[in-house]
Amino acid sequence: MDFKEVITQRRAVNFFDTEKDVSESLLREAIELAAKTPSGFNLQPWSLIILKDKEEKMKLQKLAWNQPKISEAPATLILLADRQGWKAGHPFVERNFNEMVNAGAMKPEQHQWFADTCAALYGSSEDKQQAFACKNAGFFAMSLMLAAKSLGLDTHPMDGFDHEGVRKAFRVPENYWIPLLMAVGYFRKGAELSPPKWRKSFDEIVVKF
Numbered sequence: 215m216d217f218k219e220v221i222t223q224r225r226a227v228n229f230f231d232t233e234k235d236v237s238e239s240l241l242r243e244a245i246e247l248a249a250k251t252p253s254g255f256n257l258q259p260w261s262l263i264i265l266k267d268k269e270e271k272m273k274l275q276k277l278a279w280n281q282p283k284i285s286e287a288p289a290t291l292i293l294l295a296d297r298q299g300w301k302a303g304h305p306f307v308e309r310n311f312n313e314m315v316n317a318g319a320m321k322p323e324q325h326q327w328f329a330d331t332c333a334a335l336y337g338s339s340e341d342k343q344q345a346f347a348c349k350n351a352g353f354f355a356m357s358l359m360l361a362a363k364s365l366g367l368d369t370h371p372m373d374g375f376d377h378e379g380v381r382k383a384f385r386v387p388e389n390y391w392i393p394l395l396m397a398v399g400y401f402r403k404g405a406e407l408s409p410p411k412w413r414k415s416f417d418e419i420v421v422k423f
């Protein structure tokens with residue numbers, strides 16, 4: 215599949231084949247492809263909870279408008295966006311700094327500069343922390359949907375759910391926001407896929423003030 219086909223054929227698929235499992239290796243491949251997603255300072259503030267167990271998926275479904283695709287898809291993911299993923303001392307922030315030092319992109323003595331810059335850009339207000347986490351996790355989610363499509367999988371993103379309910383039910387720590395849920399599997403053959411949805415045109419997207 216070339217890129218045009220991948221981006222055109224990806225659809226939010228409402229009906230999943232309940233008989234067709236998604237293999238661990240294929241899901242892993244999709245996630246590893248999506249891990250190529252860019253992020254601010256390469257901080258990658260995203261994580262996933264993978265639900266495959268029917269009971270766990272039903273628990274989630276009840277907190278998400280009872281959308282059947284959550285339990286019908288063989289895998290449903292809870293996307294997490296780390297609002298603290300810019301902060302000095304955070305394991306991935308420190309890992310990232312060390313990787314940059316090892317790659318020759320930073321000097322060890324720049325640690326304070328790096329910490330201060332990340333704090334100013336991403337941490338100086340709750341809004342900035344939220345924006346940092348969700349914009350980067352959103353890019354990751356999009357990559358994941360396209361990676362899945364390129365591997366023959368279908369997906370459905372959802373933000374129709376009780377955020378605090380999901381946090382509580384799945385013991386999600388406070389530092390994470392939950393931008394969306396994503397059903398992953400195979401479109402149920404014979405089910406009706408809605409016609410392609412309208413999109414804003416070039417002229418409607420481009421603005422000038």
Ligand SMILES: Cc1cc2nc3c(=O)[nH]c(=O)nc-3n(C[C@H](O)[C@H](O)[C@H](O)COP(=O)(O)O)c2cc1C
Nearest residue numbers: 224225226227281370371372373374375394410411
């Ligand atoms: C962030 C986000 C949240 C969404 N939440 C839901 C949802 O809770 N339930 C649902 O049925 N569709 C949901 N959708 C799917 C959209 O309605 C769908 O992507 C859009 O209508 C365009 O259709 P297409 O993806 O098939 O091109 C969501 C999509 C996105 C990107």
